[in-house]
Structures are given as structure tokens and as C-alpha cells.
Amino acid sequence: MFQQPLPQRVRVLILGGGIHGVGILHDMASRGWQDVHLIEKNTLGHGTSSRSTKLIHGGLRYLQRIHDFPLVAEALRERKVLMQVAGDLVHPLEFVFPILKSGGASRIKVKVGLSLYDFLAGRQNVGRHHRLAESEALARAPMIDPTKFSGYFSFWDCQTDDLALVRRAAHSAVKLGAGVSEWHQVAKISRANDGWLVDVVAPDGTMAQISCLYIVNAMGPWANKILESSDIEPTHKAINNKGSHLVFPDIGLKAGLFLQSPEDNRIFFVLPWLGKTLVGTTEKIFSGNPDQVVVTNDEVDYLLDHCNRYLSTPLRRENIEATFAGLRWLAVEEGFTISKTSRSHVLGAIGSGRGMMWTLYGGKLSTYRALAEEIGTKICTHFGDESRSRTTQPDVWFSDESSYSTPQDAVKRFEG
Numbered sequence: 001m002f003q004q005p006l007p008q009r010v011r012v013l014i015l016g017g018g019i020h021g022v023g024i025l026h027d028m029a030s031r032g033w034q035d036v037h038l039i040e041k042n043t044l045g046h047g048t049s050s051r052s053t054k055l056i057h058g059g060l061r062y063l064q065r066i067h068d069f070p071l072v073a074e075a076l077r078e079r080k081v082l083m084q085v086a087g088d089l090v091h092p093l094e095f096v097f098p099i100l101k102s103g104g105a106s107r108i109k110v111k112v113g114l115s116l117y118d119f120l121a122g123r124q125n126v127g128r129h130h131r132l133a134e135s136e137a138l139a140r141a142p143m144i145d146p147t148k149f150s151g152y153f154s155f156w157d158c159q160t161d162d163l164a165l166v167r168r169a170a171h172s173a174v175k176l177g178a179g180v181s182e183w184h185q186v187a188k189i190s191r192a193n194d195g196w197l198v199d200v201v202a203p204d205g206t207m208a209q210i211s212c213l214y215i216v217n218a219m220g221p222w223a224n225k226i227l228e229s230s231d232i233e234p235t236h237k238a239i240n241n242k243g244s245h246l247v248f249p250d251i252g253l254k255a256g257l258f259l260q261s262p263e264d265n266r267i268f269f270v271l272p273w274l275g276k277t278l279v280g281t282t283e284k285i286f287s288g289n290p291d292q293v294v295v296t297n298d299e300v301d302y303l304l305d306h307c308n309r310y311l312s313t314p315l316r317r318e319n320i321e322a323t324f325a326g327l328r329w330l331a332v333e334e335g336f337t338i339s340k341t342s343r344s345h346v347l348g349a350i351g352s353g354r355g356m357m358w359t360l361y362g363g364k365l366s367t368y369r370a371l372a373e374e375i376g377t378k379i380c381t382h383f384g385d386e387s388r389s390r391t392t393q394p395d396v397w398f399s400d401e402s403s404y405s406t407p408q409d410a411v412k413r414f415e416g
């Protein structure tokens with residue numbers, strides 16, 4: 001449990017203990033800053049950061065928009081950085097990309113996309129794409145139905161345990177002198193001459209107030225809610241795009257499967273993960289309470305139906321061991337469908353006296369470190385500090401036994 005004493009006054013207060021909040025905490029701590037504290041209402045990673053597809057990837061599908069090429073290139077660079085600093089948690093995974101006989105992207109389009117993916121990764125690549133014979137594809141994914149496919153490609157990305165990565169970054173930040181308080185809920189933010197006052201509810205129900213100069217609001221889907229309930233107008237509108245996953249017992253995959261759904265132009269994954277098989281994800285606008293995100297029957301049907309079209313041994317509903325859903329919290333982009341809304345982040349700035357608050361919209365697990373560095377640099381610039389982020393250096397990463405998950409954890413984590 002992360003339970004450093006709540007400060008009365010701190011220079012930088014980070015709200016929300018997902019990958020972005022802990023990433024920023026770790027970034028600041030790696031620069032030698034100890035006057036930074038993070039507040040999380042539950043346990044770290046309780047939000048979307050433990051409910052992702054667990055890929056540290058460039059995002060092959062984002063190559064559909066030229067606009068997103070820089071995001072893909074950055075994520076591919078970050079993939080290599082994270083392998084270097086947390087190699088036990090971020091490891092390469094081969095993917096099989098089958099070409100559909102009917103519908104979907106053509107062989108030439110896939111070839112061009114994968115070549116571009118390799119090109120953007122450059123010297124940071126973890127493995128180049130190549131064609132696979134049917135027997136090679138079946139050796140990696142014996143349950144696929146070869147009658148549905150006209151060819152296969154292999155390409156490489158990375159996989160992680162998202163919750164373990166959150167804990168690792170937080171543990172490292174604490175080791176470097178930063179503070180974290182789990183089970184403390186931010187109730188209100190008020191302006192003050194000297195920055196901000198933040199009301200926090202402790203686990204025993206008592207209220208504390210923290211005074212700070214700088215706030216990073218990294219509460220994801222809750223970020224605008226706290227501003228609105230504090231009578232502070234958010235700088236951006238945002239939507240929640242819900243994604244659901246199913247966890248099955250291991251079906252014997254030796255590689256990830258990258259599958260297409262031609263009728264709605266989506267892709268989805270079937271992945272080996274912590275001794276289990278993970279299937280995801282859906283995309284659906286979600287306007288309900290972010291604390292009550294559950295996988296619906298329709299979403300289970302969608303995933304089973306789309307997967308089983310391509311499998312000779314179908315996945316069965318009765319074999320589902322667990323389900324989980326997360327929210328992609330994205331700044332609204334006019335004129336784009338939700339699958340095509342950019343995953344690139346947006347930062348909203350709000351001033352208060354000598355103080356400043358940055359609210360984060362969007363972002364990806366894969367690029368969290370670079371984004372944390374960007375925010376860390378903004379904070380340091382505000383204070384006239386020229387210190388540099390050191391989170392690309394292995395010596396500011398500290399491993400923690402409790403950060404490893406077992407297959408049992410992977411399922412238990414999502415029960416109920």
C-alpha cells in the first residue's frame with residue numbers, strides 16, 4: 001500500500017494514480033524533486049490503467065491517419081525505452097496478421113502498412129515484419145481457421161502488465177522521495193492567491209486541505225467532473241470511449257492475433273497474457289458514471305461473434321473467466337468517428353494567482369513516459385528549474401516484488 005503522510009503544503013500535487021499520474025510523479029522525482037505528492041481515491045491503477053489491452057505498441061491501426069504518424073513514431077521509440085528500463089514488464093510479442101479472403105485490408109495495403117511501421121520504428125525496432133506460410137501461422141495460432149485467410153504476415157510489438165507498470169513507476173518515485181496517498185479522494189479544488197487549495201477526503205471520512213502551487217489533473221474520465229463540481233470551467237470537452245475485454249483460459253497461442261472486422265472497419269486482438277488468453281476490444285461511447293463501467297452482454301456477443309468467425313475451435317461464453325472494461329478519455333475532435341479520433345493527448349491550462357493547473361485529455365499507456373517528461377518540463381520551466389528528466393535511465397527504476405502479477409491475479413483482479 002502506498003501511504004505517505006498527506007502534506008499540508010506541497011509545490012506540485014498530482015490528482016489521479018493511473019499511469020499518467022504516477023508517470024509524472026516519477027518524472028519529477030527523477031529530476032530530484034521531492035516536493036511532489038500524488039492523491040488516488042482507490043488503489044493505484046484502479047482506473048483504465050489496469051483495464052487496457054496491455055500493449056506497448058506504436059498502434060498499427062493509427063497509420064490510417066497521416067496526422068497520427070508522429071504519434072506512432074513516438075510510441076515506437078517509447079516501446080524501446082520501456083523495454084530498456086523495465087524489460088521484465090515490457091517484452092516483445094510476435095503478432096500474426098491474417099489477410100481475409102473476403103473484405104478487410106488487401107495484402108498490398110497490409111504490406112505497405114507494416115513496411116511503414118518498420119520504417120517509423122527505425123533503429124528502435126524490435127523485429128521486422130515478414131510473410132508467414134500457412135503452416136507457420138498455424139504453428140503460432142493453431143486454433144485459426146485457414147479457410148478464411150489468403151495469407152499471413154508476422155510483425156512485432158510489445159506487451160506488458162499495465163498494473164505492474166503503474167506500481168513500478170510509483171514505487172520508483174517513492175524511492176526517490178516523492179509521496180503517494182492511496183484511498184484519498186479529491187473532493188474540491190479552489191483557487192487561492194498562492195495557487196490552489198485541494199480538499200481531500202481521507203479513508204476514515206475526515207477532510208484535509210492541501211495547499212499547492214501547481215496541480216496536474218490526471219484523473220482521466222473523472223478530470224472534468226472534479227472541475228465542474230468545483231465551479232471551474234474545463235478547457236476542453238471530452239468523450240469516454242469504452243473498450244471491453246474477455247479473459248479465457250490459455251487457448252495455446254504462441255503469438256498475438258491481429259484480426260479485422262470488415263463490416264465496421266475495426267481491428268481486435270486475441271492475445272496470450274499471463275498464462276491466459278485476452279480478447280478485446282470494443283469501442284462504444286460511454287456517458288454513464290466512470291465508476292460503474294461493466295462489460296455488457298452485447299459486448300460479449302460482439303467479441304465472441306467476431307472472433308469465432310476466424311477460429312476453427314470457437315471460444316465459448318461459459319469459458320469466460322473474467323471480463324473488464326476501461327474508458328478511453330479523449331478530447332473531442334469534430335468530424336471524426338470514435339475509432340478515428342486521435343489518441344494523441346491534449347493539455348488544458350488553467351491559471352490561479354501564481355499557480356497553474358494542467359488537465360490531461362487522452363494519452364496512451366505506450367507514450368505515458370514521454371508525456372510525463374513533457375509535463376515535467378513544463379512544471380520545471382514554470383519554476384525556472386532546468387533539471388532534466390531521467391526516466392530513460394535504468395538507475396531511477398526500482399523493482400518491487402509486489403508489482404508482479406500471476407495468472408490467478410490476472411483473473412482475480414477483475415472479479416466482481
Ligand SMILES: Cc1cc2nc3c(=O)[nH]c(=O)nc-3n(C[C@H](O)[C@H](O)[C@H](O)COP(=O)(O)OP(=O)(O)OC[C@H]3O[C@@H](n4cnc5c(N)ncnc54)[C@H](O)[C@@H]3O)c2cc1C
Binds near residue numbers: 017053054364365
Ligand atoms: C479498452 C482500452 C484499451 C487500451 N489499450 C491500450 C494499449 O494496449 N496500449 C496503450 O498504449 N494504451 C491503451 N489504452 C489507453 C491507456 O490505457 C490509457 O490512456 C491510460 O491507461 C490512461 O491512464 P490515466 O492515468 O490517464 O487514467 P486512469 O488510469 O483512468 O487514472 C485516473 C485515476 O484517477 C483516479 N481518480 C478519479 N477520481 C478521483 C478523485 N476524485 N480523487 C482521487 N483520484 C481520483 C482514478 O481512481 C484513477 O486511478 C487503452 C484504453 C482503453 C480504454
